[in-house]
Amino acid sequence: MSHSSNLYERTLGERVVHALSFEILAVLISAPALAWLLDKPLAHMGALTLMFSSIAMLWNMQFNWLFDRAQRRLGFERGWWARLSHALLFELGLIGILVPLAAWWLSISLVEAFFLDIGLILFFLPYTMAFNWAYDRLFMSRREPVAT
Numbered sequence: 001m002s003h004s005s006n007l008y009e010r011t012l013g014e015r016v017v018h019a020l021s022f023e024i025l026a027v028l029i030s031a032p033a034l035a036w037l038l039d040k041p042l043a044h045m046g047a048l049t050l051m052f053s054s055i056a057m058l059w060n061m062q063f064n065w066l067f068d069r070a071q072r073r074l075g076f077e078r079g080w081w082a083r084l085s086h087a088l089l090f091e092l093g094l095i096g097i098l099v100p101l102a103a104w105w106l107s108i109s110l111v112e113a114f115f116l117d118i119g120l121i122l123f124f125l126p127y128t129m130a131f132n133w134a135y136d137r138l139f140m141s142r143r144e145p146v147a148t
Contacts, residue, residue, distance in 0.1 A: 009068060009141075019060045022131055023053040030123065038106070038116075048105050055097055063090050078136065087128040091121045 010018070027049045028088055030113040076082055094119055103113035 009123050019057045023057045027053050083129050087125050
């Protein structure tokens with residue numbers, strides 16, 4: 001196993017910090033933007049984004065653990081293609097859960113909720129890639145490798 005792949009074996013505490021920081025920043029950006037775009041009260045959209053965030057945070061921790069296992073098993077580096085795959089697979093996993101929730105919360109059809117989710121994906125795909133790249137550069141590159 002290479003030195004660089006060992007850097008991505010995160011502890012539970014590191015996973016929690018990663019997920020919380022990702023979600024807090026996402027809520028601070030998306031709640032006001034959605035309230036403005038959908039002409040809904042900020043509190044209503046804030047509650048929805050907090051529900052989305054809670055679901056996404058749990059999925060984030062689980063998905064990143066699976067991604068780390070895949071990296072150890074397959075031995076790939078975390079370059080641009082790996083980050084693109086990571087972001088796409090993560091977002092696809094959320095669609096099945098978040099679309100029905102959005103339809104119910106906003107009293108819209110599943111099709112409308114799906115298109116809303118596509119709009120969110122268009123935001124979250126580059127956000128996810130940028131956040132994880134920055135997180136890796138700022139925090140993961142400074143930690144000691146995990147002993148194998």
